[in-house]
Amino acid sequence: MQGTIFAIKRYALHDGPHIRTTIFLKGCPLFCRWCHNPEGISPQPQLVWSADRCIGCSTCITACPHEALHLTNEQVRRDVDRCDGCGECVRLCPALAHEANGWQATVDEVVTEIKKDIPFFDQSGGGVTFSGGEPLMQPTFLLALLQEAGTLGIHRVVDTSGYAEREVISTVAEHTDLFLYDIKHMDNNKHRLYTGVDNRSILDNLRYLHNKGAKVQVRLPLIPGINDDHENIVQTGTFLRGLPEINGLDVLPYHPSAKAKYNKLHLNYPGEHIQVADQAYIQEIVHNLEQFDLSVRIGG
């Protein structure tokens, strides 16, 4: 069994309780304007090249079996028609300027990495988190990983947008100890505008998980100018008040640190105009949300 992942982070501090290892599964059906993991959107592995690392040695140019790389004006250009993604450039670049953004990994390979930090999970009560991308986009792979981790007694978190078939979410819930579940916007039109998808199944799935007794921690990425208006805050609060068993709400303030990643992917940064909120403003929003009997934290 194989899947596509694009990162494994150990000692991940903000992807669930205690010390965790986070596995980032590649591919996401959403395209949020503030996305801080744009390298996780495409389901396919991508080869990327970083100008700041390149030493201009031409190792990649000579090594490429498909003659797909060219050095012009100190930039390595990739001829996408010729490149078949074989990864020789990634394997040989001395400077790590070529990187594979995503790779195929077997369940065994991923589990071997997860197992490495069992001493820390045991001590702290942490475990593994599956994030992305959208982990539910690779349900069979995810399920196999969750089952393996479960067999080893490792605490499992799934960090999701909730945008998935009901059947997928229902099966995954059987093998998940905690969901980190994003609510991005309550207004369906705006949700479609800013994320590219409908929010109805997301909200339904959340209600479903709640009623089923799954442990869910809701997360609100707070994006100034997009979802921080009073109306959305009130609607979010009202909706969540209707789900009294959820394990609190984390407000995740927007920060623009992902911009460099977009450049590397040759993508325009869609969050260019988003402002960064100050602490007082964030506190005010938290206060407003607390009016809905919610236990609210900043950060996750």
Next chain:
Amino acid sequence: MNQRIEQLRKESFEARPTISIERALLETAFYRENNGKYSQPVLRALFFKHLCENKTLYIGKHELLVGERGPAPKVVPTFPELTCHSADDLQVLNNRAMTNYDVSQQDITIYEQEVIPYWQGRSMRDRIFSNVPQQWKDAYECGLFTEFMEQRAPGHTALDGSIYHYGMLGLKERIADRIKRLDYQNDPEAADRFEQLTAMDIACDAVILFAHRHAQLAEKLAAKEQDTVRKQELLTIAQVCRRVPEYTPQTFHEAIQMYWFTHLGTITELNGWDAMSPGHLDQHLAPFYEKELAENTLTREQAKELLACLWIKINNQPAPPKVGVTAKESGTYNDFTQINLGGLLKNGSDGTNEVSYIALEVADELHLLQPQPSVHISSKTPDHFLKAASRVIRKGYGYPSIFNTDTVIMEQVRVGKSIEDAREGGTSGCIETGAFGKEAYILTGYLNVPKILEITLNNGRDPLTGKQVGLQTGDPRAFISYEALYDAFTQQLEHIVALKIEVNNYIERMYAKYSPAPFLSVVINDCIEKGKDYYDGGPRYNTNYIQCCGIGTITDSLSAIKTHIFEQKTFSWEQLLDALANNFADNEPLRLTLWNRTPFFGNDDDRADTIMQQIYNSLFTAIDGKPNTKGTEYHLNMLSTTCHVYFGKMLGATPNGRFAHQPESDGTSPSHGADRKGPTAVVKSLSKMDQSKSGGTLLNQRFLPSVLASEQDLDKLCGLVRSYFNLGGHHVQFNVVDTATLRKAQQTPDEYRNLLVRVAGYSDYFVDLDLDHQEEIIKRTEQELY
């Protein structure tokens, strides 16, 4: 911090480290008059008494604790009997940019006329260097190892609680009793023991006298004092000094003053490395604290104030100025007094008490260079204490460092100490394990392990000096396998270690014969019972450590050769050796391939970690169990302090892609920038080292402040520490500071005079470090927020 402490702290912080020639003048006059009249131990003891009778005393305006090594705070004497500074040395100390010491031109002239003519050729250093073999000198000068005993006395020790139970009179009784039991009929060494015991007795009198002089001075000051509150304080000081160290202390105040006089005695008699440490101070003071609290004669605030006074006293004692190689590898004012907090009691129960928490508060509020607290965490230590320590760590002073009590005990039991003695033991200096109050655990010097690989790759020749410093183990191009190379490396290693030990053992005898330490011997068990000096096997346990540096650099270098020469055949020997000889000039692709395409130590990658284990085992085999001159053994220690920077300077380019003269990896930490998978991977790699077979390891981790922002973050840090300790780790310490702050401190040092950073097994003021060390700290992998 109350007003008194604030004032004393300010004075201590602002005082300039200054050299006093008083001790040298007193000593020179004494030796001219008395040398040859007495046995060596008695001569040393009488000189010590002479000092205690004649040295200038100091009682500061706001002080509650009294006594200084020099005539005033931060004034440090010289020890010409060990190292006689030349007039040039003194000029350099006065003028150099970093870690300078003020010396007046007048004093330099007097030194030149009075002190230098007598001690030149007589100092231990001169005598040692005139007698060592050329082969040793060549290896020493090219940076294969250092020698601790060439200019400062061996020390490296800490006290147990004995002094608080006996007092000097009690110890004098034990000495008298031992003299009575000397058996001249059957013990050929009885006469030597008599001389040694007589010297110890004189040393006890000397410190009592020193305390009484302080009492007299305090009384004199009290008589003149107008302020009634201060008058009473001075009278209390006098009362305390009439009681301790002569008798056993009865109060918290007396107990601390008792320690301080003992500390001062040992660092005045000689200048042993790492000054002196109180050991488990919180455990020693707890009975006094609890008794007085119950009797309502002391409040928590008063106890805290007295403890703060001790902190300031220790900070008032900068390291004696060093010269030569030692100055290069240890450029710091810190003299390494470490205070152990927490740990276990002798009976195996948790040793944490209220004084442990008070001490953490004092360390936090004063955040001085010295002393440096460490917390000792056993499986029985409450999380509450570790959490309290982590709150201080978060402030970014680089301390407290954290030790694993259970491993520290195991290390000691492995080498034959009793479990009780091991529990009363702990760590001193940076990370060195010892049985407090019962052991001479002498650091003999650092071993440059990557340099041994360098000479192996050059058939025993040092590329820096061109000298043949090792064996001729063959041209590396002829090594057809990794095993063949490794075999040559171990031959060189055994050879260099043997050379080092040969000279160590020789110097060790010189100290035993010519520079005994009668006062230190009084306070370390069982010197009295054996009638033997601290340097002559008197203590219950005697260990020599060789500190091995650069395990990260050598592991990564051997891993690079294994991977790229033998397994993947990326390069030929010719290509690699040429690149190393040319410091990778015009060959960045090769260097980066080595640097980026090699399994490195610190990533929880068995391909590299098994090489680390192989090297560690070879070091262990080469060192552990080798005999010293006291009938006991050498053990290995995995500490670099700041020597990895000096050793790096003496080392050419290495196969891990490190440029020539750059620092090596520090302690047992991964090479800077080689660990790329976060702190849990670092901890896992480190845990593959069988640390309980060492006398200590050192792991540096640098965290961004943002990683420790919340209480939950601190819980995660504590979880990381506990996990490392479950896996057998000995020590970990954290620098919590971001690169931007460090860069700003480089640009405007005056604004950052207070910025403490963890350097090695100790913290130092960042702006007092030379540029190499500053850069080295900045390069340490920053564990970021994910």
